Amino acid sequence: MLAQLISAFDIMILGVFGCVAYYYLSNLALDTLWPAHGKRAAHNINRTTAIRPWLFLFPALLLLTVYLVYPVIFSIWLSLHDRSGEVFIGFDNYRWMANDAKFRESFGNNLLWLVVVPAASTAFGLLAAALTDRIRWGNIAKSLIFMPMAISFIGASVIWKFVYDFRAEGQEQIGLLNAIVIGLGFEPQSWITTGFWNSFFLMAILVWIQTGFAMVILSAALRGISEETIEAAVLDGANPLQIFWRIKVPQIWGSIAVVWTTITITVLKVFDIVLAMTNGQWGSQVLANLMFDWMFRGNDFGRASTVALVIMAMVTPIMIWNIRNAKRDL
């Protein structure tokens, strides 16, 4: 067993040395082939300056191409083929998808997730950021709200499954939520098996994880607001709520947008939570888990790729928006 860990260390060191060796040797080769001195020094220097960036970029570009660019193209090809990936079937997979009840359910749920999770996480994040910046133990509070970020989706699912635990009425409830519900005089509910609303209880888990992220970004943005605008507002007699909503929030729209889009991307890819909590039963299926289902249980790579492409299509607008913003900064 330990041998395995040692081999992991070996690989790490090997990998690091391999990389260093590649960069060192390729640079050495470049400098030997076209030395920066002698008769043709100027010509050689031009040559090496043109090539060197590509030596630096090569390993990264190779991996990115093979692991991220090629799959997109291959997925499109797969989506036009049947389960074996050999017979061309045109748009049959897309036709199947449009009429599949489970796909529609997943798509609908995904839309719901897309509205609720980014909105709730951003709102809680903004609230937490605004409040913790005003108190002395704010940093500790921030740490604690940020903490779920370090917990895996599957770990978070275990944590929340315990909160949602349900025992038949009359039995001692060990789930916190049902205990509270009973304490308030209502009947205990089986939260994650009741259709439609169960999705919201799964969303709560992601909101719980993502709020910390929103809080950190928005808190930095809030602190970046210039004092002058706030002082001017105070002099004009604005109350704290007015200052927050009319002066501060409008100035951090950019950060709010970044938080919103980043969480949106996470939502589209969410799969662990649904897999662990309901596995798509009781009307809670989402696209990423549906894709996983067709890949592993359905063994139909054509349909799985088609579903993956839908996720990709939903991400694309944000991708374009991000690229635009990045270009503006360059």
Add this chain to the structure above:
Amino acid sequence: MDNIAGKKSALSWVVNLSVIALVLLWTIPTFGLLISSFRDRDQITSSGWWTALSASERNVIVRAAAPDSAVKVGDVWTISGSVLEGASGTVTAFGITSRAPVDFAPGAVATHRNGTVITVESDGAYRLEYAEEPEGGKGQRLFVTLKSAPGVTLENYSQVLFSEGIGRSFLNTFTVTIPATVIPILIAAYAAYALAWMEFPGRTILIAVIVGLLVVPLQMSLIPLLSLHNKIGLGKSYAGIWLAHTAFGLPLAIYLLRNYIAGLPREIIESARVDGASDFDIFRRIILPLSFPALASFAIFQFLWVWNDLLVATVFLGNNENQLVMTGRLRELLGSRGGDWDILAASAFVSIAVPLAVFFSMQKYLVRGLLAGSVKGG
């Protein structure tokens, strides 16, 4: 500024209370499972974790020893023993029929309709008296309410670590995580330097492509890469998952590092160039040491992401003993032992412990990385 409004104390009360409420909401779920992981199975299933500090009561049904083990003492045949069977706790009530399971106080005398006289003491000792020699192989059923003191047990942890395979999975996760965290850093750093400080045609387009790749959903990559790995003989192996995680981590790594490296002061790099340093030297001697904070930020991101990942591990690693990672194991336990909260709670905490430790000790870098990675985009 709140002083001007003249209600600082009231407002600060509201703020403090709201933050306390938020913090409680965000920590209690985890806290509940943490507490539960130290309670034994009976305690978890018989009472909520919030009662962990008070004594817990549970009702159990015990069978007394079989009638043929009765011994004759004087005129009567007696059977005696303990309802606790080695467990700890005290009896607060007992009964002899299922309809009246708590009718008798400890020490009271209950008479069965067949004439048997039964007593259960608070320390668990029971005594059955028969007028005639009893027959049969089945013992009398006793309904007992047991009160056990709150106890802390490490039993759950030792069970999951040594017999549920979590210990093994812990090692597997480390095996995946270490190389997958370290290798992308170097590759990304070189690429980031080239994109930040070297002039070449197509640089802007490359940066745009990398920003675009940041959001490509992993779901896209799974099937094509699984086929590819199978074709080139990597199959489901550690080498395969290291490569996959390295590649999937690269866009963020390059993006973060490029932003940071591009922000380093131009004078340092230019003056080194004037002094005749090659790009390779500049990178090694100046860029790498100066970008330590950014490297650390990315390392933490990548570590948390790889450690917590389920999807990539499920696809690129097998689920045998030698390869099943902790998240995979946890998922398996959720399926096979869904109601065994003793096992689940302890397993979850073993898997959460390392990322939480990293989180709390390196939070500064994590926050810095988040800010560098996101705020720029706006």
